[in-house]
Amino acid sequence: MNDDYILSALAFNGTVRIYVAATTNMVEAARLTHEMFPTPCVALGRTMTAAALMSRTLKSETDTLTIQIKGDGPIRGIVVVSDSKSNIRGYVHNPHFNFPLNDKGKFDIAGAVGHGYLNVIKDIGLKEPYIGYVELISGEIAEDIAYYYASSEQTPTVLALGVLINSDGSVLTSGGYFIQLMPEVTEETISFLEKNIGSLPSISQMLNSSITPEEILKLIVGEHDFQILNKQDTQYKCNCSRERMERNLISLGEKELSEIQQEQHQAELTCHFCNSSYMFNDEDLSTLLKNLNKR
Ligand SMILES: [Zn+2]
Incomplete structure (x- = not known):
């Protein structure tokens, strides 16, 4: 209500x-x-x-x-x-x-x-x-x-x-x-x-x-x-989404993102506003890095 x-x-x-x-x-x-x-x-x-x-x-x-x-x-x-x-x-x-x-x-x-x-x-x-x-x-x-x-x-x-x-x-x-x-x-x-x-x-x-x-x-x-x-x-009402979190990861830049992948093989992001958490596994990170390289 x-x-x-x-x-x-x-x-x-x-x-x-x-x-x-x-x-x-x-x-x-x-x-x-x-x-x-x-x-x-x-x-x-x-x-x-x-x-x-x-x-x-x-x-x-x-x-x-x-x-x-x-x-x-x-x-x-x-x-x-x-x-x-x-x-x-x-x-x-x-x-x-x-x-x-x-x-x-x-x-x-x-x-x-x-x-x-x-x-x-x-x-x-x-x-x-x-x-x-x-x-x-x-x-x-x-x-x-x-x-x-x-x-x-x-x-x-x-x-x-x-x-x-x-x-x-x-x-x-x-x-x-x-x-x-x-x-x-x-x-x-x-x-x-x-x-x-x-x-x-x-x-x-x-x-x-x-x-x-x-x-x-x-x-x-x-x-x-x-x-x-x-x-x-x-x-x-929060407006977070997986796409927004992807953009946050991408904004870290190639170097930092590939370090995260090599060291942790995953990334978990939590929204400060609603505590939703978004998990990116090794494969997700590879895809993000691939797309970053294409830009
Ligand atoms: Zn949120």
Whole structure:
């Protein structure tokens, strides 16, 4: 069953874009795939939810978006990729660690991530992908991505992400919202949003009371006009295949590939995103080498 989705809406006469996502099943699928402990699961869940929301800004079908976080905390790093249809895949470098709660009694994501940086990579079919880079200002992920939008894309952005975990370690609920102000936005709208969003319960509280994305959207705009543009399903989905893994082997080059063949007579590749493993035996490696020589 998948009831994860993202609403895209325009509000305040088209001057504000609002995206709201429900991502509980996606994050639970990631937890099961990677057998993640609660703290890394919350960190990856927030990042995946952010990628799902941000993927709605991609324009063409083949566009992809990657969020990479590198830090000196125990999680070491987070990688999440989304395609334009909001199929999300991701992993953390260290999925198996416990970390003390912070002084508010919450998962200490800032501590688990540590100091480091965040990259947003957008492959939108140009010769080179667009790569944005910011230092982490908080490590809690939502603030860091909002800071990326303010500094790299000059777009004022509000991002709220929440992942709650059951006592058995499974995902209770996950979701978030993402608000972008267009250049035409009025001062009046800005001050309304600041005040209104400040008075809303936290995203985690809203999710915990089973409020739907439609209801969250209405809470954000208050009495003002809005228009839902679309509702996109989102899910945890990897796109790996034997062909992709073959290309990875080929990209090692002839020398390294023939060394692998001579020393190990096989190669086993495991996908970081879904843990599928692909075995290439001696004969497969010979075929790959033969084709490499023909090119
Ligand atoms: Zn995979």
